[in-house]
Amino acid sequence: MFKKPFFRSGHKEKSSQQHFEVEGQRLSSDVQVNIQSIIQSFVNTGDLGQRKIDHVGTLMYLDSLVDQDKIEKSVIKGLTLSDHFLSDSQTVDNLDDVITKLLNGFSILLRDDFQKAYFFNTGGFTSRAVQEPSSEHIIRGSHEGFIENLSTNIQLVRRLVKNEKLVVKYMEFGERSNSKVAIIYIDDLINNEILVELEYRLSYSKVGYIQSPGYLLEFIEDESFSPFPQMLSTERPDRVAANLMEGRFALISEGSPIALVAPINFFAFFQSPDDYNSRFYIGSFLTLVRLMSLYIAMVLPALYIAVVSFHYEVVPYEFMLTLKGTLEYVPIPPIVEAIGMAIILELLSEAATRLPSPIAQTIGVVGGLVIGSAIVEANLVSNSMVIVIALTAIASYTIPVSEMSTTIRLLGFPASMAASLFGFIGIAFYVTLLLIHLCKLESFGQPYFSPIAPLKLEENKDTFFRFPIWTMKNRPSTTEVKDVRKMGNPRGWKKHE
């Protein structure tokens, strides 16, 4: 039992040592030796292309990563037609860099008696077109979303923030995958301590392979066991840009359309770009509705359970009779009803997510009509419980960030449990514990539950209501930005009329 990991860790050490020896190996002056060592490094992979060009040298590239057209049109044409072509090209001089270049879709030109290698950008990646992210639909506002290509993603952000202080820092993670990750921030806004903290935390992220930014997120977030997401993951460039402007940073990695934004606070998960594109009454109303739905999604089933199994005297007489009527012939206790229905709901939504959309609609019909009505007619679950769970589901789906919405639904389970044990008291204890947890939670050293705890009244203009944009003249203080002032007096013209 215990030997295996021991052995494995030993093995790992060994291999990383080998890796280290290869590093820094300089190119030799013999072309054949260089070619052989490259081929060896790639372990005779089939897609390593070679092309001998007369009088010049050997061109090497990875078939799968390059665009043949580019090689023909720019490299070979240039080499054969222009004399200055080579002298204008860049070079690298060690094997490790050569490999990195090859892996990034560059072509390498090796020459006799020349200890360096030329490289040309011939990368030809196919990537999806920029389209609206399906998980973050909005009605009014930009419909652009990130894609799997890092440079496109950065381009999308830069187009929104045309500022020379926007800094992109590339880092590579994964000793075996060399995944490229970009840290984006605005230098004259972000607090240096946050950056230092980020880099310190990232310095520990030494793994073989970073499959998705989710890996990094789990490595660097503050509290791993907290149910709440401590970094905002979004596919929307406008959201990233807005957050950068408030002194936050974003992490985008190659191959994933997700940007991670931190330090974030709780209420950011309940805001949508929609809010800022519509009138402030509408924005406020919707924000309020979403925060209400937070409460509904978390404690409505629990409240219902507490009412029907502990404190039915809190509902008025007529309403209670109705409740009693629906419950009368249901054989199972409310907590089992609630958890059962909630699990059915999760099953339906999970099934609908995985299936192609035409079949997913069938799931809707099966779930909504068949299960919903049949289960009530069979007296397995009461009518009122079906309503409660349906409301819960709808409420949770109004939360704009799907991660948070699932979290909230998940948090409903212990709430129901507590309610079935102690009624209202149980719910209250549970809410207390959650509140304490939220007060304690920090995202990169910044309080997560701000601006409620610590309470900053003047910053609550965007928490429960969205005040008119021109009233929010300062950036939130929780990120401790260098430049607090956000705008002057955009409605100053009013005075001069």
Added chain:
Amino acid sequence: MKKTTILLIICLLILTGCWDQDQLKDTRLAVGVGYDDYGNGELYQTTDIRVPKLDSSATGRPAVTSVIMHSTGATPRQSRMNLEKEVAGNYAPNKVLVYILGEELAKKDIYPIFDVLYRYPRNSLSAKIVVANGRAEDLLSLKVVEEKLVSDALLKIIESAENDTFIPRVSIQSVCPIIFNEGQDFGLPKIGKSDNDALKITGLALFNGKKYTGIDLGEDEASILLILNNEESKMARFNLKVNPEEKRKILQYVTVHAFPKKHDLKIKLSNNQQISAEVKIKLKVHVAAYPKDNLSSKKELQTLTKKINEELTRKAEHVISETQRANCDYLGIGKRVQAYYPKTWAKLDWNQTYPTIKITPKIQTQIIETGIIK
């Protein structure tokens, strides 16, 4: 390790848990409770219980019906315990809509009956409380009144009467402070069976301390009393006999809707320690029906106002003499004496004093509307 402990604790809680669970579906809801005293020292309890109808399952919402059960015991709690033995399910009196006291029972100290309601936290303090004209059992035994189950019907009748200022808004909770207050008494609605086998509010039963005095006020009189005590809801309606000289009865009357405007109760202590009180009421009045005449001229309005004032003040005087006869300090004059003249209060026996003091009511009205015709 930490997680295992937490899990263990959670398991422990769940497995042993739910001490206080009281499933709604297992309850037998008592909605109307009547208490009678048949003179044998036992308390006779009549309970209106809501149960689902036998063959109404699988409809999603079973129909409910009412079952009337009887039980006896020395105390309300004991008779309840006796009842619990019979009831199939958990007997639940925490949603009782209305408590009915039999007339004979009410004439004794009523607080002992309510003690359990005040003491036990799950009881509903907002339940209505009425005195039956006769026996409480007879009212509840009607079972269905106007196609409504009896307790529901009773509640509706009480609520609509409250809105029309026929009876005060009384609940278990609101009675409690008055029961304990020496300087104030209360009245409870009195309800009896009508000729149509329906329920009817017959008036206001006046209490002295914790006992029913046996003296009732009629509906009109009760309204006046409520107005004198500044207790009216939105408005009160009166039929006033302003023209007794007319031969046809229909022409003698005016119907007015009165709205409160000003209420003023003043206590005076004369030099020889005589207490007197003056209640000044100002009302805004809409004339709803005046079959005799039209009211186009200012003069006619003034005469009518004067007549209304006289009639109302006369009625008020009568009402106050009734309360004094019953020794029911409904207006809380004693309370005020206690607050403003504590030394005098200490020397007084208020029960002896109240019937003897002089209370002058003065009701002034102002006609502000005569409907859509003059």
Added chain:
Amino acid sequence: MNEKSITLNQLFFVIVQAQIGISLLSIPFKAHKYAKGNAWISVIIAGLIVQIFVLIIWMLMKRHKGKTILEISQTVLGKYIGNLVNFSYLLYGVLVMSNVVILYADIIERWILETTPKTVMIFLIIATGIHLGKQNLRVIARFFTIVNVLVFLLFVLSFFAFSNNLSFTNLLPISQSSFTDMFKGSTQVTSALLGFEILLFIFPFVLGQEKQMLKKMTSAIATVVIIYLYFAVLTLATFSQKEIAIVPEPVLYMLKGLNFRVVERIDMIFLSYWIIPMTTSFVVYLYIASSAAGKMFHKGKRKYPVWYLSILVFGIAYFFSDAIQIQTFNHYTAVISLIFIFGIPLFLLLLSIIFKNRGIRA
């Protein structure tokens, strides 16, 4: 010290929340025992008394900048006697903690969960308390700040009580109890105002000047006194004299009678949520006791004492079950606390004035 600093506003909320708790629900009841209808005057007197205590504490803390009472006691009295004083604060914290837990479990049992064993309730209360108590001061202050929403909620609910028949004549006449009775009543209210002694332990961690802090402290005390006064007047007007004498939680009882179209029995819903402010009172004393224990035994770290002190409290609370015991325990706790909020700070203040801050040895 591993505590982080808090702002002036947080200081305000911490003091308010430390004081408001279980005792708000029974505010006029205890005072009424002595002062009758003048219980509301007792509240005002108690406020003034407490203000004097706070002034003493402030003067003491001002003389010894950057030190908590635990360090001041050692500077002034020397290491050994100082430690004795610190240890007594530890005991005091444990005592009041137990008192809070007992009252708290008792009120829940009487009002909502009648048959749930008290042990379970005590366990839940202490577990929640530990969860907050083990955090640093900044987190505690953040939590205390948001809890004030509930006080606001109580205010909103209390407005509906105006639909009852209120008779403000119950407050009159002013002569219905002698001044000594009012004063006796105010000692009862003073115990409801307890909790501000946390000042002795958090003063050095507040960002701000002494004068501003005094202002905040005073306004916090004033706020609480006004809240208490409001509820005392409201409940005295709702209930008659004799009734209030038998209702230990008049505020809850008042809510019990309220009725809305969609919700009834507000008292139950409200009491459920009121456990949050009750937890804060517990945490205040957990903080006091664990700071004292941490200072003496763990080089200033509160991590371990939070756990073992809570277990100790669990043990103590377990033994007090019947109503009479609880009352006696509550009574003695109130008396003893006077020594700690008034006696010791005053003593230390006098000593530091006499010996000019240098302590007895010097």
